Amino acid sequence: MAKIDTEEVSSKLRIKGIDLNRKAISITNFIGSKQEKDFLEPANCEGFGRVRNFKLSTSEGWPQNPLPILPAAKALGLTPDSQIRAQVFQNSVCNWRCWYCFVDFSLLKGDEKHSSFLTADQLIDLYLKEENPPSMIDLSGGQPDLTPEWVPWIMESLINKGLHEKIYLWSDDNLSNDYLWKYLTKEQIDMMLSYKLYSRVSCFKGIDEKSFSLNTKAEPDLFVNQFKLCRRLIDTGFDLYGYITLTAETNTDFKTAITRFLDLLQAENEMFPLRIVPLEVKMYNPLAPRMNPILEDMMKGQYDAIKIWEEEINKRFSEEQRHTAITEVQL
Numbered sequence: 571m572a573k574i575d576t577e578e579v580s581s582k583l584r585i586k587g588i589d590l591n592r593k594a595i596s597i598t599n600f601i602g603s604k605q606e607k608d609f610l611e612p613a614n615c616e617g618f619g620r621v622r623n624f625k626l627s628t629s630e631g632w633p634q635n636p637l638p639i640l641p642a643a644k645a646l647g648l649t650p651d652s653q654i655r656a657q658v659f660q661n662s663v664c665n666w667r668c669w670y671c672f673v674d675f676s677l678l679k680g681d682e683k684h685s686s687f688l689t690a691d692q693l694i695d696l697y698l699k700e701e702n703p704p705s706m707i708d709l710s711g712g713q714p715d716l717t718p719e720w721v722p723w724i725m726e727s728l729i730n731k732g733l734h735e736k737i738y739l740w741s742d743d744n745l746s747n748d749y750l751w752k753y754l755t756k757e758q759i760d761m762m763l764s765y766k767l768y769s770r771v772s773c774f775k776g777i778d779e780k781s782f783s784l785n786t787k788a789e790p791d792l793f794v795n796q797f798k799l800c801r802r803l804i805d806t807g808f809d810l811y812g813y814i815t816l817t818a819e820t821n822t823d824f825k826t827a828i829t830r831f832l833d834l835l836q837a838e839n840e841m842f843p844l845r846i847v848p849l850e851v852k853m854y855n856p857l858a859p860r861m862n863p864i865l866e867d868m869m870k871g872q873y874d875a876i877k878i879w880e881e882e883i884n885k886r887f888s889e890e891q892r893h894t895a896i897t898e899v900q901l
Contacts, residue, residue: 586680781818801838812846816875
């Protein structure tokens, strides 16, 4: 299967994903999508949003997930709970095609049948019309960093409405491009850095070149680029966290691959592994038609990988460091 030309695809999808003149982003409408079938609550905000309950608990034998519960609680001055309710919006473009993505691929190409251009003010107005809107907004995707203006535009709207000290903002990215620095002004980046109730999370897609490419359909050499982009985000000054998907074929030498992964990461930032949460890949409605024997094997492989991941983390960090709250790990 041909690999995705990430640079070319990113450029084309950015054009489809943003209207600079209107300051509008192409936002997914969930009505009628396969993704909608997995929602525990109906889509809201006229179909352009959904409410998600992030939970600390995971499957038996899998580490807990404190993201974004602990960062949100810290920012909002709340006592951390076992879950947090968030308003989610998704931009409609993504440059990779991760087989385990819980989003329909039809919702990732800027298709006008499944999305519309909305300004930040329009999104926030839809959010405020909902009964009991959550105190957290998650800007997800898609790949939000194909349209990095989205975050500062939302911040501007919240500031103008006097909500910037009441609503926590969280955004995702897949460590695939440098558009944040390429397209944002210094003033926009400074606004993001000074916005007290904002954190972001970057997702590493696999443990080595092969698993990365199988997971994303991108060229294997982009695997190492993830580490450089992660360091650049940290050095810029963002309150950054990480996810990693450990899906890999069961015949992988997990010890060698994960040891190297952590070596590469710690060469960029020694403490960042303690800000990374492994995500368990589960079956969602959009995944079923994509599955084949190789992907089924990779889903099994993550359970071998998590054991080695935890062993390596235990070797590299003291018990005190491992039990430090993720929000208190100093980079």
